[in-house]
Amino acid sequence: MNGFDINPNRWHCDLFAYTSYGGHNGDYDWLAQWDSEEFKPFVIRGLERLQAVYASDAFHEDAFSDPVYMCDLLVVIKFQIFMKKAAANMKELRFPLLVTAHDFDFIAEFRPDPVR
Secondary structure: OOOOOOOOOOOEEOOOOOOOOOOOOOOOHHHHOOOOOOOOOEEOOOOHHHHHHHHOOHHHOHHHHHHHHHHHHHHHHHHHHHHHHHHOOOOOOOOOEEEOOOOOOOOEEEOOOOOO
16 A cells, blocks of 8 residues: 555555565565566545545644554554455465555565465
C-alpha cells in the first residue's frame, strides 16, 4: 500500500514481482529491487471517510502522535486482512505474497494453498 498517511487523497496498492525470495531475516532491502515491470496501481475505494481523517489538521498534531501511530497500524492490518481474503481466491497464486504499506517493516506473508 502506498504511503497512506502522507497521501490521504489517494490510497492505492502496487504490485511488484521478484525472481527470488529474500525472506524475513529482518533486512527487507531486497524488496526495493523488484524484477518486474511496473503494474498499474489499484485504487483503494471505500475508506474515504478515514482518508478525510488523515487529511485533517488535527491528525498531524504532535499531541496525537501515539493514537495516530496506532491508527496507522490498524490501517495496515486492515489492508493485510483485505489482501489475505483476496489471496484465498487467487487460483493462480504460486508464490509467497508479501503485504505491507510504504515505510512499514510490518509485513504479512500469505502462501498459496498447497491443495490447489
